[in-house]
Amino acid sequence: MAEKILMIALSPTMEEGTIVEWHKKEGDNVETGDVICEVETDKATMDYESSQSGTLLRIIKQQGDKARVGEAIAIIGEEKEDITEILKEIENEKINPAPQEKKAKPAEKKQESETVEQKHTKPREEAPPASKPPTKEEKAPPTPGRIKASPLARKKAKEMGVDLRSIRGSGPDGRITVKDIENAKAITPQASLSNETKRIKGGIIPVSTMRATIAKRLSESKFTAPHFSVTISATADRLLNLRESINSKAEKKLSLNSFLIKLSAEALVRHPAILSSWEEENIRLFDTADIALAVALTEGLITPVVRSAESKTISEIDYELTDLIQRAKTSSLTPEEYTQAGFTISNLGSYGVEEFDAIINPPGSAILAVGAIKTEPIYDGETFRPAKIIRLTLSCDHRTIDGALAADFMRTLKAMIEEPAEALI
Amino acid sequence: MAVISYREALNQAIDEEMARDENVFILGEEVGEYNGAYKVSRGLLAKYGEKRVIDTPIAELGFTGIGIGAAIAGLRPIVEWMTHNFAILAMDQVINNAAKMRHMSGGQIKVPIVFRGPNGPAEYLSSQHSQSLAAFWMHVPGLKVVAPATPYDAKGLLKSAIRDDDPVVMLEAELMYSWEGEVPEEEYLIPIGKADIKRQGKDVTLITYSKPLRTVLSVADKLAERGIDAEVIDLRSLRPLDTDTIFASVRKTHRAVVVDEAWPMGSPASFVAYAISRECFDELDAQVEIVTSEDVPMPYNHRLELAVQPSEEKISDAVAKVLYME
Numbered sequence: 001m002a003e004k005i006l007m008i009a010l011s012p013t014m015e016e017g018t019i020v021e022w023h024k025k026e027g028d029n030v031e032t033g034d035v036i037c038e039v040e041t042d043k044a045t046m047d048y049e050s051s052q053s054g055t056l057l058r059i060i061k062q063q064g065d066k067a068r069v070g071e072a073i074a075i076i077g078e079e080k081e082d083i084t085e086i087l088k089e090i091e092n093e094k095i096n097p098a099p100q101e102k103k104a105k106p107a108e109k110k111q112e113s114e115t116v117e118q119k120h121t122k123p124r125e126e127a128p129p130a131s132k133p134p135t136k137e138e139k140a141p142p143t144p145g146r147i148k149a150s151p152l153a154r155k156k157a158k159e160m161g162v163d164l165r166s167i168r169g170s171g172p173d174g175r176i177t178v179k180d181i182e183n184a185k186a187i188t189p190q191a192s193l194s195n196e197t198k199r200i201k202g203g204i205i206p207v208s209t210m211r212a213t214i215a216k217r218l219s220e221s222k223f224t225a226p227h228f229s230v231t232i233s234a235t236a237d238r239l240l241n242l243r244e245s246i247n248s249k250a251e252k253k254l255s256l257n258s259f260l261i262k263l264s265a266e267a268l269v270r271h272p273a274i275l276s277s278w279e280e281e282n283i284r285l286f287d288t289a290d291i292a293l294a295v296a297l298t299e300g301l302i303t304p305v306v307r308s309a310e311s312k313t314i315s316e317i318d319y320e321l322t323d324l325i326q327r328a329k330t331s332s333l334t335p336e337e338y339t340q341a342g343f344t345i346s347n348l349g350s351y352g353v354e355e356f357d358a359i360i361n362p363p364g365s366a367i368l369a370v371g372a373i374k375t376e377p378i379y380d381g382e383t384f385r386p387a388k389i390i391r392l393t394l395s396c397d398h399r400t401i402d403g404a405l406a407a408d409f410m411r412t413l414k415a416m417i418e419e420p421a422e423a424l425i
Numbered sequence: 426m427a428v429i430s431y432r433e434a435l436n437q438a439i440d441e442e443m444a445r446d447e448n449v450f451i452l453g454e455e456v457g458e459y460n461g462a463y464k465v466s467r468g469l470l471a472k473y474g475e476k477r478v479i480d481t482p483i484a485e486l487g488f489t490g491i492g493i494g495a496a497i498a499g500l501r502p503i504v505e506w507m508t509h510n511f512a513i514l515a516m517d518q519v520i521n522n523a524a525k526m527r528h529m530s531g532g533q534i535k536v537p538i539v540f541r542g543p544n545g546p547a548e549y550l551s552s553q554h555s556q557s558l559a560a561f562w563m564h565v566p567g568l569k570v571v572a573p574a575t576p577y578d579a580k581g582l583l584k585s586a587i588r589d590d591d592p593v594v595m596l597e598a599e600l601m602y603s604w605e606g607e608v609p610e611e612e613y614l615i616p617i618g619k620a621d622i623k624r625q626g627k628d629v630t631l632i633t634y635s636k637p638l639r640t641v642l643s644v645a646d647k648l649a650e651r652g653i654d655a656e657v658i659d660l661r662s663l664r665p666l667d668t669d670t671i672f673a674s675v676r677k678t679h680r681a682v683v684v685d686e687a688w689p690m691g692s693p694a695s696f697v698a699y700a701i702s703r704e705c706f707d708e709l710d711a712q713v714e715i716v717t718s719e720d721v722p723m724p725y726n727h728r729l730e731l732a733v734q735p736s737e738e739k740i741s742d743a744v745a746k747v748l749y750m751e
Binding site: 150151152153154155170171172177178179 | 679706707708709710711749
């Protein structure tokens with residue numbers, strides 16, 4: 001019995017695939033699990049493993065052809081089998097491609113009702129013939145594109161999020177049964193486990209106002225500002241020693257972020273073009289270094305701003321920052337305190353992240369992503385010695401900042417980190 | 426608990442009800458002097474006399490009509506038909522009088538009568554005496570229809586039928602009269618319209634009534650050896666039909682096979698299958714299969730006679746179909 005090999009959904013979102021290459025040719029023997037062809041999906045090129053076995057009788061979709069999910073790409077069956085009927089069927093499907101749930105056309109309906117049979121009255125061989133046993137030809141033609149699945153299988157598929165189009169049914173005429181759904185689910189990575197053994201509980205979380213704001217602002221930033229980033233490494237030993245010696249005498253320990261804000265402010269004073277904002281008709285240049293720090297909260301993040309960091313001391317910055325972070329965590333910041341920064345710092349160093357790209361926090365044009373400080377060997381011309389290395393990545397809006405400007409700014413910042421006294425000059 | 430035969434259980438039910446209520450009496454062919462064609466009324470003539478145990482001529486329409494008249498007049502007759510095959514002659518009285526009087530009198534007339542006797546195929550009886558007429562009775566609003574398959578159910582249901590104020594048709598089976606089972610000494614009743622789960626299971630629901638129950642239970646045991654856990658529902662009552670029990674089981678197993686000795690078209694099995702398809706549509710993993718007698722008059726040849734009835738093999742095949750094991 002010749003059967004169609006259908007294009008299946010090889011990715012959850014795939015609606016159409018392109019045949020990249022056939023691994024089998026007409027006349028070849030195909031076993032279940034054999035890769036018969038490669039298919040380019042919306043996501044990747046995937047191997048198409050056959051779930052049928054037999055002889056590949058006809059390739060319908062040649063290399064480079066596109067096929068919708070559910071469309072026949074080949075015919076498989078027994079050697080030398082007559083496939084004229086099935087080809088006709090495929091031809092018909094091409095002429096009237098039926099959406100999945102399209103109702104049978106009146107003509108088909110009529111045929112179905114004429115061929116209703118009491119299957120159960122089929123006599124045993126030794127019994128006298130009772131009602132006419134149904135013959136293959138009398139069977140109502142399958143509605144093209146319609147998926148045969150038991151009602152329970154449909155219900156289960158919906159519950160488990162399984163796409164029926166991706167499953168080959170094991171029941172009569174390829175009907176998908178509940179077992180097929182369970183098996184399909186069992187071999188996918190997100191296998192459904194009983195609640196007792198579930199380690200990951202999925203679900204739906206309503207979007208909070210904060211989440212919505214983050215989503216909206218960052219999408220706008222990422223999709224409108226052409227981002228590019230530059231990364232530089234700096235040796236941070238001197239900065240760290242300086243901080244340590246100050247902190248050893250001070251009552252209140254100054255955070256590394258306070259130092260980074262101060263040094264960034266000094267670098268911005270030297271490269272004021274970084275402190276800019278794209279306003280379509282104009283480019284706004286800020287007149288103070290208002291530097292935000294990204295602070296992680298359980299439900300999102302917030303960017304409290306230290307205003308005019310260029311005219312504040314590190315301890316003033318630190319004092320302000322401590323207060324801002326504390327109030328950020330209790331959601332008691334006013335909008336004026338966390339918006340309108342000209343520059344932002346995001347530090348993931350405490351997580352051990354070495355370097356990363358951040359998304360620009362508008363209206364600013366640049367954000368500094370700070371990685372972890374790692375001890376690495378460096379070569380000083382004669383010998384290797386250990387050094388504390390910090391990697392900094394600046395993401396910039398190319399509408400206002402060009403590569404050379406970003407690189408120049410980073411060179412200055414690196415110099416200040418490596419020799420903090422540079423900031424005083 | 427005493428182990429007694431099905432016929433003995435029926436005899437106890439009639440005896441107890443006749444002793445309890447003097448309005449209860451039995452009439453029919455051979456119920457008195459001969460002690461019943463199948464010995465169900467053994468000893469009753471000697472105990473209650475010929476006013477309450479009445480031998481009738483061979484005239485089903487006549488004595489069934491007399492019974493219905495007596496019921497309308499306030500007595501509680503039990504009409505024994507030697508077999509349901511002969512009751513075809515009495516159908517006019519049952520369908521047009523017994524089943525309709527309460528409705529047509531606006532509830533003023535009640536017809537508390539029981540019609541009982543063997544139904545369905547037995548052995549070597551050929552076409553005219555080997556048919557299940559369950560569907561004919563089940564079809565009629567105004568009648569109640571019971572079909573117990575064990576001595577326990579037979580006694581409890583017959584007692585309920587005698588006490589019921591509506592006409593009740595009871596389906597027995599010749600081959601079941603000698604079947605034995607446990608029946609308690611103390612009095613009990615089984616409500617009409619309640620199915621009984623004869624075997625708990627989770628993989629497939631097998632629904633039947635009357636004589637095929639034994640075959641179905643035997644199939645269930647053999648399926649268990651193959652790791653298939655079948656639930657067996659004995660309908661016991663065909664009208665009213667205990668759909669709650671059926672649906673609850675199918676919602677659990679997702680598959681159903683209905684086994685029935687009647688012919689397929691318009692059979693009790695076909696109605697049960699329809700009800701399941703309608704109410705449990707989203708719970709079904711396969712079509713509902715029915716296993717009935719073949720759609721032919723009963724052959725006399727014994728091999729053919731066996732071949733046209735529901736068999737263990739046919740039931741197993743149907744189970745394999747709904748479990749996709751073919």
